[in-house]
Amino acid sequence: MGTVELLRAAGVGSGDEVIVPSYATAGPAEAVRDVGARPVFADIDPYSFCLDPASVAGAVTSRTAAIVPVHLFGHPADLAALQAVADERGLRLIEHAPHESEPEPESDDAVLRRRAHAAYLDARLSGVVTPAVAPGAVHRYRSYVVRVPGNGRPDRDAFARALRGRGIGCRVPVQTPVHRLPAFRRELWLPETERAAGECLALPVQAGMSPRELHRLVAVCNALGGLLPVAAA
Template identity: 55%
Template sequence: MLRAAGVGAGDEVIVPAFGNVEVTEAAAKAGAAFAFADIDPMTYCLDADAVEAVVTPRTAAIVVVHRFGRSADMMRLREVGQRHGLLVLEQGESEAPYDEIAQRRARAAYLDARLRGVRTPDGGDGHTYQQYVVRVPGNGRPDRDAFARAVRARGVECRVPVKTPVHRMAGFRRDVCLPETERAADETLVLPVDASLTKREMQRIVSACNALGGLVQPAF
């Protein structure tokens, strides 16, 4: 898409550092420089104010990645693009059938109502819960990784969605200030909400997480 739009040498592309190294690689393969902007802590997608703060005369495009079943604030991001004459490209996620999305939403609602000690995801803007991402803030107590190990020991699968932000990776390393990206990389954990999960399995997820409720406290 970048090459087809004429983006190349001498241009700069604004990309997220939270996940998807392929997006940064695409900018580099097109011959453009890349610049990282911070994310919105609720959607995990590019934040419009953060994007505008890193626009330079060389900036030609913004690549927006929709993440975890939440959409970026495209209205505000397009406004930034229009103000600066920038191309705004989107990378979406594969769509699931409506009945599968409905079941995931039902399971997400079940967890939202019962989980303690973690911060549950914001369900706004038509969240499809492609992934159910909670926050496990450390606050001086055992951190996200310790929490994940303890949950797995109780028979519940969970995983870290973004282990290393792109701006910390070899070959893409940049000395930039991305506090929300860093915080999300340190705190996020994916819990299962697959449509195939039974009620007993959902109860096991809640029991496993809530048994650790004294280890961490939600940061509001």
């Protein structure tokens, strides 16, 4: 079942509010709107990039009916903490079910290779902030998302242009937070969402990458890293 069907099965509809992340695709917010409910955006945890349970708790109102977390970039959302918020407030927790157009989970072998590539990058990259993994979480690394420290978007975008100019594929994983898209515009400030939108960059970590490709990725990134201030610990 997709998210729309799950929401309908839970009785969510007109007049209800559903808490979703803004730092994600628009899919969850669209699903909420499709059942006649109103999406309410909460902030993210700065390490996992998934919904922050504390922000979710602060966004609950008398009209809130459900919470829809998203497992982002291969890192799982903190379902235990989110379920605790839901139980305390009498809400439904409904995990976002990816649309048919979104990629299906890859084989365990592919995940193991990506995890090995991520470990290689973690140990060797400098000048960028490598992905964090919450204690007890299993990261699938569908995307290897780093932060480019500095003074915001121009630094990240300049870094990305320099990488592409040297033949390294990279992409901005979330171009615009959903709460700033015209269809869902809200006048609110989600500090961690805004910071991630300005700093994050997805580097290649495909299962089929060769050791030589990984070595070159590290060499190019580290050569550019000297141009950027290193983030404070």
